[in-house]
Amino acid sequence: MEYYSGQIGKLIEELSRLPGIGTKTAARLAFHIIGMPAEQVHKLAETMVDARDNLKYCKECYNLTDMEICPICGNPKRNHKTIMVVETPRDLAAYEKTKQYDGVYHVLHGVIAPLLNIGPNDIKLKELMERLRGDVDEVIIATNASHEGEATAMLISKYVKPAGIKVSRIASGVPVGSELECIDEITLKRALEGRVNM
Numbered sequence: 181m182e183y184y185s186g187q188i189g190k191l192i193e194e195l196s197r198l199p200g201i202g203t204k205t206a207a208r209l210a211f212h213i214i215g216m217p218a219e220q221v222h223k224l225a226e227t228m229v230d231a232r233d234n235l236k237y238c239k240e241c242y243n244l245t246d247m248e249i250c251p252i253c254g255n256p257k258r259n260h261k262t263i264m265v266v267e268t269p270r271d272l273a274a275y276e277k278t279k280q281y282d283g284v285y286h287v288l289h290g291v292i293a294p295l296l297n298i299g300p301n302d303i304k305l306k307e308l309m310e311r312l313r314g315d316v317d318e319v320i321i322a323t324n325a326s327h328e329g330e331a332t333a334m335l336i337s338k339y340v341k342p343a344g345i346k347v348s349r350i351a352s353g354v355p356v357g358s359e360l361e362c363i364d365e366i367t368l369k370r371a372l373e374g375r376v377n378m
Contacts, residue, residue: 188214240311242287242304244269252276252284259283261317265308265336267291267324270361275322278369283320286311291328292335300335309339318346320375326357337378348375 188210196206213221237243238250245251252258252272262283266272272285290303300306312319319340323329337347351374360368 237287241285242289242307243272243285257282261315262320263308263311263316263318264320264322266322266360267329267332268361271322271324274360274363274365274368275372278365278372280369280372283318288323288332291323291326291332293328303332305336305339308336312340312343312345316345318348320348320350320372321378322350322360322372324358324360333378341378347378349378350375 191210191213192203192206195201195209196203198206201209213224216224234246235244236246238245238253239248240253241250243250243252247254253260259282263286264272264275264281264283265286265288266275267288267290269287272287275281275285286304286308288303288305288308290298292298292300292303319336321333321336323333333349337349340347350371
């Protein structure tokens, strides 16, 4: 039995496709959007389309940005000799919230996952190796503590060590199988401070 008209049902269906949004939450959001003033709805829709159309990768770290170089890479006060390697822009944002890291980042946009046919050429690993030809003292590997994250960390370490660059891994304290974006700032700070050499 259909409870809602076609337009409301379609809106609920589209919202429920978003990660973490079930049917009940999608319905609540749909009715909230319908109740918003028309100009706010148009602004929301326009903002989503603009973000989708205008965001691109930073030419240095591959974070999402609307400029050629993201604000972190463009900041001369950051330590450009230390690069933290993360899986996603959300992981980068999680570390930035700690306000404890003053280096720059490299966003892989994934991890090696052979079961999903994702290999080293499917993530921004080659781009990381190109960056390491510059003046870099340390690479901090901050991939998630999943099997894929660990395998990716080991591969990066294998590639980086011969270049004579210090390689470290974020310390435990980050629970195995957890996503960095969901961990509180104190835990992330302790993991960063307790990183170990690989």
